[in-house]
Amino acid sequence: MPSSGTERELLLTGIGGQGVQLAAQLVARAAVIDHREVMLFGSYGGMMRGGNTDATVVVAEGPILAPPTVPFAWASIVMHHDYWSFVKERLRPGSLLLVNTTVFRGEIPRDGLHVFDIPATDIAVDAGNIMTASVVMVGALSALTGLVSLDALLEAVPQSLPPYRTKHIELNQAALRAGFGSVARDALPAWDGARC
Amino acid sequence: MPSSGTERELLLTGIGGQGVQLAAQLVARAAVIDHREVMLFGSYGGMMRGGNTDATVVVAEGPILAPPTVPFAWASIVMHHDYWSFVKERLRPGSLLLVNTTVFRGEIPRDGLHVFDIPATDIAVDAGNIMTASVVMVGALSALTGLVSLDALLEAVPQSLPPYRTKHIELNQAALRAGFGSVARDALPAWDGARC
Amino acid sequence: MTSQLMEGSGAIAEAMIAAGCRFFAGYPMTPFTEVLEHMAKRLPVVGGACVNAESELEAIGMAWGAAATGTRAATGSTGQGLSLMQESIAEAAMAHLPLVILNMARAQGDYFQATRGGGHGDYRTPVLAPMDVAEATQLAQLAFHIADTWRNPVVFFGDYYLAHTYQSVDIQPIDFGPVPAKDWALDGSSSGSGRAKLVSPLGDTKQRDNVGYDLSDYYMRAAAKTTAMIEGLDRLVDIGHCDDADLVVVAFGTAGKYVRYAVDQLRAEGHRVGYVRPISLFPFPDAALRDAATGAKLVAVYENNQGQMIDDVRLSLEGAVPVRFIGGLSLDSSGFGIAPDFDVEVLRRRIDAVLTDLGGTP
Amino acid sequence: MTSQLMEGSGAIAEAMIAAGCRFFAGYPMTPFTEVLEHMAKRLPVVGGACVNAESELEAIGMAWGAAATGTRAATGSTGQGLSLMQESIAEAAMAHLPLVILNMARAQGDYFQATRGGGHGDYRTPVLAPMDVAEATQLAQLAFHIADTWRNPVVFFGDYYLAHTYQSVDIQPIDFGPVPAKDWALDGSSSGSGRAKLVSPLGDTKQRDNVGYDLSDYYMRAAAKTTAMIEGLDRLVDIGHCDDADLVVVAFGTAGKYVRYAVDQLRAEGHRVGYVRPISLFPFPDAALRDAATGAKLVAVYENNQGQMIDDVRLSLEGAVPVRFIGGLSLDSSGFGIAPDFDVEVLRRRIDAVLTDLGGTP
Amino acid sequence: MLTRGHVVIDTEACKGCDLCIDACPPKVLVMTTHTVNARGYRYPLLAPGCTGCKACSQICPDFVFQVYKLAVPVDVSLDELSETGESR
Amino acid sequence: MLTRGHVVIDTEACKGCDLCIDACPPKVLVMTTHTVNARGYRYPLLAPGCTGCKACSQICPDFVFQVYKLAVPVDVSLDELSETGESR
Amino acid sequence: MSGLRVKRVEGLRVLSTREAPADARLVDDFTPSLIDVGAHHLCPGCGEPIAMRSVLEIIEELGVINRAIGIFGIGCYTGFSNNLDCEVLQALHGRAPSLATGVKRAKPDTVVFTIQGDGDMVNEGLQEVIHTAARGERVTCIMLNNGVFGETGGHITATTVLGQRTKNTLEGRDGREHGYPIRLSNMLADLEGVAFVGRCAVNSAGNVARTRKMIQRAFEAQLNDEGFSFVEILTMCPTGWFIETQEAPEYLTDKLAATHTLGVVKDIAAR
Amino acid sequence: MSGLRVKRVEGLRVLSTREAPADARLVDDFTPSLIDVGAHHLCPGCGEPIAMRSVLEIIEELGVINRAIGIFGIGCYTGFSNNLDCEVLQALHGRAPSLATGVKRAKPDTVVFTIQGDGDMVNEGLQEVIHTAARGERVTCIMLNNGVFGETGGHITATTVLGQRTKNTLEGRDGREHGYPIRLSNMLADLEGVAFVGRCAVNSAGNVARTRKMIQRAFEAQLNDEGFSFVEILTMCPTGWFIETQEAPEYLTDKLAATHTLGVVKDIAAR
Ligand SMILES: Cc1ncc(C[n+]2csc(CCOP(=O)(O)OP(=O)(O)O)c2C)c(N)n1
Ligand SMILES: Cc1ncc(C[n+]2csc(CCOP(=O)(O)OP(=O)(O)O)c2C)c(N)n1
Ligand code: SF4
Ligand code: SF4
Ligand code: SF4
Ligand code: SF4
Ligand code: SF4
Ligand code: SF4
Ligand SMILES: [Mg+2]
Ligand SMILES: [Mg+2]
DSSP: OOOOOOEEEEEEEEETTSOHHHHHHHHHHHHHHTTOEEEEEEEEOTTSTTOEEEEEEEEESSSOOSOSSOSSEEEEEEOOSTTHHHHHTTEEEEEEEEEETTTOOSOOOOTTSEEEEEOHHHHHHHHTOGGGHHHHHHHHHHHHHOSSOHHHHHHHHHHHSOGGGGGGHHHHHHHHHHHHHTSOTTSSOSSSSOOO | OOOOOOEEEEEEEEETTSOHHHHHHHHHHHHHHTTOEEEEEEEEOTTSTTOEEEEEEEEESSSOOSOSSOSSEEEEEEOOSTTHHHHHTTEEEEEEEEEETTTOOSOOOOTTSEEEEEOHHHHHHHHTOGGGHHHHHHHHHHHHHOSSOHHHHHHHHHHHSOGGGGGGHHHHHHHHHHHHHTSOTTSSOSSSSOOO | OOOEEEEHHHHHHHHHHHTTOOEEEEOOOTTTHHHHHHHHHHGGGGTOEEEEOSSHHHHHHHHHHHHHTTOOEEEEEOHHHHHHTHHHHHHHHHTTOOEEEEEEESSSTTHHIIIIISSSSSOOOOEEOOSSHHHHHHHHHHHHHHHHHHTSEEEEEEEHHHHHEEEEEOOOOOOOOOOOOOTTOOOSTTTTTTOOOEEBTTBSSOOSSSSSOOHHHHHHHHHHHHHHHHHHSOOOEEEESOTTOSEEEEOOHHHHHHHHHHHHHHHHTTOOEEEEEESEEESOOHHHHHHHHTTOSEEEEOOSSSSSHHHHHHHHHTTSSOEEEOOOOOOOTTSSSOOTTOOHHHHHHHHHHHHHHHTOOO | OOOEEEEHHHHHHHHHHHTTOOEEEEOOOTTTHHHHHHHHHHGGGGTOEEEEOSSHHHHHHHHHHHHHTTOOEEEEEOHHHHHHTHHHHHHHHHTTOOEEEEEEESSSTTHHIIIIISSSSSOOOOEEOOSSHHHHHHHHHHHHHHHHHHTSEEEEEEEHHHHHEEEEEOOOOOOOOOOOOOTTOOSSTTTTTTOOOEEBTTBSSOOSSSSSOOHHHHHHHHHHHHHHHHHHSOOOEEEESOTTOSEEEEOOHHHHHHHHHHHHHHHHTTOOEEEEEESEEESOOHHHHHHHHTTOSEEEEOOSSSSSHHHHHHHHHTTSSOEEEOOOOOOOTTSSSOOTTOOHHHHHHHHHHHHHHHTOOO | OEEEEEEEEOGGGOOOOOHHHHHOTTOOEEEOSSOOOTTSOOOEEEOSOOOOOOHHHHHOTTOOEEEEEEEEEEEOOGGGSOTTOOOO | OEEEEEEEEOGGGOOOOOHHHHHOTTOOEEEOSSOOOTTSOOOEEEOSOOOOOOHHHHHOTTOOEEEEEEEEEEEOOGGGSOTTOOOO | OOOOOEEEETTEEEEOOSSOOTTOEEEEOSSOTTBSOOOOSOOTTOSHHHHHHHHHHHHHHHTOGGGEEEEEOSSGGGGGGGGBSSEEEEOOTTOHHHHHHHHHHHOTTSEEEEEEEHIIIIIITHHHHHHHHHTTOSOEEEEEEOSEETTTTSEEOTTOOTTOOBTTBTTOOOHHHHOOOOOHHHHHHTSTTEEEEEEEEOSSHHHHHHHHHHHHHHHHHHHTTOOEEEEEEEOOOHHHHTSOGGGHHHHIIIIIHHHSOOEEEEEGGGO | OOOOOEEEETTEEEEOOSSOOTTOEEEEOSSOTTBSOOOOSOOTTOSHHHHHHHHHHHHHHHTOGGGEEEEEOSSGGGGGGGGBSSEEEEOOTTOHHHHHHHHHHHOTTSEEEEEEEHIIIIIITHHHHHHHHHTTOSOEEEEEEOSEETTTTSEEOTTOOTTOOBTTBTTOOOHHHHOOOOOHHHHHHTSTTEEEEEEEEOSSHHHHHHHHHHHHHHHHHHHTTOOEEEEEEEOOOHHHHTSOGGGHHHHIIIIIHHHSOOEEEEEGGGO
């Protein structure tokens, strides 16, 4: 029986056009750069715009035991109020919740959760592109928790974009930095010690 | 569990061109005309002439329990020495054996069997066609045992020939009569009483 | 009608016609070929249609189309041809199509394919395996009744002996009772009515308010229907001499006829042996077998393959009685006939050997 | 090489290439499509060939041809496509062709098809079912090793999650030891030598003195080879927490990963529950399962279908431990994803219910 | 502009593909530039001059158009019209 | 008859199909009428005049013929020959 | 009196298109009456719904509605079959022509048509349609040819034109490596038993009109017992072609139609 | 000196054909060297062994023996595959062209040919050969066309000519009921990627000679990397035609070849 180290589950949810899948890819690739094990499962509502899109990322110190869709998440990034109920029921007491306050409408239960209000879409617009809102969130997550390092995230950007999108590299790196700078550092460290 | 009346198993064997399959068909159709149950399974060696050909016919008073190929035969018609070993091992003490002496070469074990030597091919030639030798044998079997009646056999001839062979009807009927007349009557009755 | 001498394949064809089959499509393959020939000759005469399809895939497609119009339809093949049809059989089950499929098998190695479904997914098809021509003429008719009752494909599992044995048969239409009205069948008349019909493996209702198919709902309903069918179907079986048997021999189809014959003989000689011959291979007559085997020291399975039905025998008994395999693959060299082992003597020897192991009655 | 983030389908493709696969043919069908795309991109680069076949029938035909030359070859599909390939899989087994077939299944309903052989006859194919991408990269390689060792098609049984999950993997060629030399493989060089080779489902030797094929002899030898293969193959299984378990849960593939995860949690909470995850679905790890279940009060089977592997579980246990089904068909509406039921919480609830029935530890 | 026809546009059904724009012979359909429907798609607007030719409805993949022929052709000039104006 | 070729005939392999008879350009092959081989088939006989053209061997489905060209053409008239005669 | 109201949108003064003018006559409704629900999951700019609309309109116009049965293949259009007020028999991928044969032979009075994609018809089920055509079955087969598997995301089919980039021919279709496109209409036209074959497109209003004519002629061939009839409709697939929706009509003309040329290929009545 | 001996058979004085004259030169042996065993189970007068002989002779003559692989379909000729001294890969019914593709792509240096019947190729596997041809695979497909399923005993195929009586078209093939014959060679010739197509027959020595020429050209097309090549050989099937062996050659000319006309159908080198 493999007994793994800590596994950190991250859920991302939003609607099409917010860059959720790219954000998830960035986290996953950054985790590899940080020499961690990682698993990512994404799903999105097909061809029509405005559909839901979500992703599960698990980062761990050893082989990952968690299945592709996890029952409970250590942290979550919520970009839009649609479809957030799926995330809600998977949060545990103590889970981390990053909310895109620019867009989110509705009540957020704050008892027992570590909630961070982040005006991600605003920050993204300021950083140059509204489409990078989710990437902003990932930058913030990195600052808050060190789940993945900022350096790794920055390095992951070119790997995660298709060849014909290389012109977007700097835009996304800027968004990461903007998000990273928008919150306190190490508020809730993901890992014991400091491997990265 | 159906419990059937007497089942009479007849094996026929010969080589291509001797009319074995037609003879088997005649017995089977005659049995139906005689209001008996019947089963016939024939096999022949495909396209090439001179191959073996054999058939199993079971005639019974009730539903037939015997499978298509029987372990033991009540009677057999052997037209040629090739392939007769298959028949030999299926004869019981008391089984009836009609041998085409015109063609057969080799030893016939006579102990315990009721063997009848019939120059079927000679009779067939005399009756008009060398190809009807097996039909001659069937006529003889009818006379010896009443397994099927001569009348039924005669009636079965037109049913058993394809449309383009109607000119052969009389030829085969003549062969049946010649065979019937070539042996003693009722030497070994197939059935108790005389339903036909 | 009085008894007629018919070759098995012809008798099966006539029985299908007696059952109201009015569409047939097939592609030649021994020993299925003669059924096709007979249908090609006879169907037009009775107002039906037979298409000499250009392949098995096309044959089952045509039968699918005809069945969707509510016409009693059948197709079939052998070995390779049946395998090619697996996609369609699986999906025809999902589309709730009553369709009769003849598997005129070359040996008994297609047992798993027929009973587990060789196709994808969770469908199942009832399977009927006659032991001889007389039984075949009844089961061929029953197959259509089951197909219509449950709107599901039904497999008729025959073989070379069945196809090529002549027997005196008296084919009469059998009344198995009413079947549900085919109000789902297509003829174009509901088009433009606002309630146009749909026959599809993806769903059975037009989504008037919604877009696309709700697959998950439909699949769950299909699964429930299959479960109901399995529970609702009679499990046919022929049992003999089992009451006080030390040994029960299980066999199906033509092999079952040989086993019956051998067991009858052994019984007559005083051996305490019985037989169970499953007639419906799916659903398998598990309870009947278990009953029949209760008290026996051993259950022996004879099948003309490397051991397939034995799984169902063991699943029926679940360890209550030990099970031994006495069958095995056996083919004649032409590839058409079934088995040199289809020989009562060979069988008797195998059963005798088991009886001796058990302590040798009588 | 260091770890790389790869989508499951890409990782499977790379693992096949690492195993020396140099021919691939396929026809798109979700979730098999991405494997094909990856092979189409990568094989030419490593000196192999990938053909975008015009149908599944043609795809497996091409793979058959390539395999006959001794090239490590693979194909695959999903659901309907796999069903279409059944004729070829059955006969490729008879022709002793080492061929790897990916079944990127949409649910687990193809268990019977894979393990019993959906085609005709008595062939069997080893079946490997990984639980995640990491295991898949190993089993994809093992599949080629088994195929070459036994000259038999091998089924790799994946699913939608496996295909579409990204994971950090480090793909290295695995050395499973030597395989027999492919002295049977065709390249034309034996033509005209007086000993020209033959690769056929009808026989493997030219009949120099005789005419035609001796099918019966060949089929008997093929059957014997299959038996030897079944006995010779390792029965792979992952077992956990079973030593003192009251309840043993059995599941395979992605479902197995969910069950493992749920059982780990329940154990951590003190429940006496263990799991058995068959990795080789055929041959089934029957003895290991029986061992693991000895002492348990109940064995529960979770599979994403209406109950198929449960037959193998029951055949393994033969009544020694009661068996209960806690799975069931469950599909998301797109028809692509597997199951809303693939949820650790749903599973926990089902297992909890069984535990409560058993008397509720802790 | 002489206007012989008119179209009703189900803007919520539109997927913004632009096919109608090119298909319209008198080029009286124009795409919104800033406004989108609930699913985020731009959609067509109608300028005067429609002939009721059905080209738009025949080519629209999403069945967005209903086409009418006016009983009497009218000469509509937008500039002349008040915001809520009836034609002549 | 001027004879430039000769054939060896594997009469036991023949299936009596007659194809060679029609195929032979100088028509020097003739079928037996009463004699059959062990499998019951009639088979061809060779009259003088063979040209060694290979038509028979190329068309025979049962590979019954071996065809030779004579080193020197000979004029064979059967009537002139003794039963065991060598050609001149 | 026509009541056209003006409103202002995005700075433009345009006509209000919410409702019809009072005294106007409806000449084309949102959907033909044989479409229950217009909404569908197909992509923006997809040509398939346009083609399907034409088929259903012709069926309506010919007055054969209540004996029409449509047999659908598997492709993007499949989901749309659920929206129709026309009887639908769903086939497996590639098999529709055989189902059509079975339907027509069992019920000769029906009007039977198939809707299939190029992948369905020229890849998976090529021999089905050829055999059905050679048999001269009295059915009408309609192929929606976009030169790709749209449904799977844009892969090469047997009709993909040379040079076209697809997901599994990343450098474009190369004849030597990936083979050459099959021009199915031309192939079918050579068969006896085939009454009508036409190739058309839905990339412009004019082409839609020509498409309707061919569909009409094809159904007439069936109704007149002339033989098998076939219409190949080139449809836009911006998603599978990896281009913008606006570019698709021109791409169709320049690429697809350059190989698969438009026009009536065979009409036995025209002889 | 040629030693021709005379003997008497059936009253005729004929030449002894037991042995060769001493000084004669062998110009044609019983079987080509690539046939191990001449004896086979095919019927008297069957055209298939004649065609097969020609194929093997050409392979020998071209000197490509030790890279030749034959891929056999399922039909009467299948049993004969066992008699060859040529590597044989046995395919399932209809599937040979795909196997050929796999072999050739995996081992481009081999010389790959298929032997298939009309039932195998135009019925069960029609799309296999069309796709393979359209792909321009560098393989040579050879069809033995006798217009029936010989193996099953004489049933209609997709090439059976109109009017022909078969076991399942007892009144003769009727176009309206059973469809019209497909002329495969003509169909394939229209495909790009196809280098050579020829139709020939083995019903006379002259036709056998022409058959050999076409086979040779077809293999050359493969060797020269020109594309796909195809030879359709009309063969006699007296058994499946229900006629005497002697009548078969003429029947072939009058019936089969009247629909499936002989000659080179396409040769890109001849352009
Ligand atoms: C047997 C089988 N193989 C593969 C698939 C997957 N599949 C679904 S649609 C499709 C392609 C459809 O292409 P086309 O017919 O051209 O229609 P389009 O999507 O372009 O409209 C494929 C390959 C399937 N459903 N069934
Ligand atoms: C899938 C499948 N279907 C049917 C058969 C039965 N079958 C064997 S050979 C044959 C016909 C062969 O005809 P053809 O290819 O024309 O060859 P011929 O016998 O005429 O030489 C058929 C239908 C088979 N072997 N496999
Ligand atoms: S009906 Fe004709 S003119 Fe009017 S908007 Fe539509 S396309 Fe333009
Ligand atoms: S064609 Fe239809 S969907 Fe496309 S932009 Fe115009 S109205 Fe919208
Ligand atoms: S070689 Fe020519 S001439 Fe001589 S027998 Fe043969 S066909 Fe006749
Ligand atoms: S062609 Fe051959 S088989 Fe036929 S008769 Fe002549 S020698 Fe005999
Ligand atoms: S992928 Fe292409 S064919 Fe499919 S819906 Fe989108 S545009 Fe239409
Ligand atoms: S049936 Fe026809 S093709 Fe087959 S061996 Fe006989 S003659 Fe030849
Ligand atoms: Mg398409
Ligand atoms: Mg043929």
